[in-house]
Amino acid sequence: MPFASVNGIHLRYDVAGRAAPRSPPVVFLHGLGSAAADWALQVPVFAERYRVITLDLRAHGESTDSTGRFTVEQMADDVGGLLAQLNEPPAHVVALSLGGCVALALALHHPAGVRSLTLVNAFAKYTPVGLRGALRSLRRMWLLWFAPMSSVADFVARGLFPKPEQRPYYEAAVASLSKNRRSTYFASIRAILAFNALDQLHAIRQPTLIVAGDRDQTVPRSAQTALHRAIPGSRLLVAPDSGHATPYDQAELFNRAVLEFIRKH
Amino acid sequence: MNYGKRSLRPTAGFFLEVSLGVLLMFRLSGQVDAATVGALDGNRPPSFAAIAKKTMPVVANISTSAHRPGFFHESEAFCT
Secondary structure: OOEEEEOOEEEEEEEEOOOOOOOOOEEEEOOOOOOHHHHOOOHHHHOOOOOEEEEOOOOOOOOOOOOOOOOHHHHHHHHHHHHHHOOOOOEEEEEEOHHHHHHHHHHHHOHHHEEEEEEEOOOOEOOOOHHHHHHHHHHHHHHHHHOOHHHHHHHHHHHHOOOHHHHHHHHHHHHHHOOOOHHHHHHHHHHHHHOEOHHHHHHOOOOEEEEEEOOOOOOOHHHHHHHHHHOOOOEEEEEOOOOOOHHHHOHHHHHHHHHHHHHHO | OHHHHHHHHHHHHHHHHHHHHHHHHHHHHHHHHHHHHHHHOOOOOOOHHHHHHHHHHHHHHHHHOOOOOOHHHHOHHHEO
């Protein structure tokens, strides 16, 4: 995977697919503590029809960060800078959770670079899922302070993939999340908590698909309903039997729905 | 006054012990999980790419099937 120098950092990215160079690419933005490689269930499928760009967000995976403290808007500037460097036409942006925040900021601050938005278990302002969600968030913060990153990864991955038959997904998530530096995780959580685009959602003009896992324990449905109500013309798809990691636990349904949405736009 | 100071010591000690115990438990559980994960797939670390390789024939088949009915039409019940 190559690197691009953007906004004073090195951003690791990859381009796959056989589509023509000037056709709209599909850009995947991962969630908190994840990385480009974690879109492995999507890239081969989408690459059959589109040029697919995956990247490690600032401070994630192999991308660097020079500040130690960053915002969602900076992460969006990184993505916008990368797409400009690659001379890409407006892209279909598919984004999960934290990536969804980045996608929203990208659509608001670099609208010419976005052709459509698919926001998966995303939010314009983070709020936990009730008391249980708040307790989970507190427990995660406690682990972040005192436990090794492998314990944080274990805790997060168990929440994402709780079923026994999801064991391979759990293991893959632990392996990926364990690679994070504690400082990165803290900085990303700080960026998430500071992000609030609720008042700007009405300005988004791109076709938008909002995907919500019906049993997401990380982002409340109300956050996604708020996106749906505020973004003009958006569509809301509730994925059945799905948690926060819909592209993984409902990969087949997810890929088909997003491909159909993108094809229409 | 002295009575108050004395009564705080065992309480603080108790909380310190519990915290260290919980911390140790998480450290051990983390190590066990990491070891388990590493052992499950030989020496290769598990990854979503490995899952994709195993499941891709199914996924690829869906993505390339041009004659399936439209997703949104067949799923209007949960799509708005």
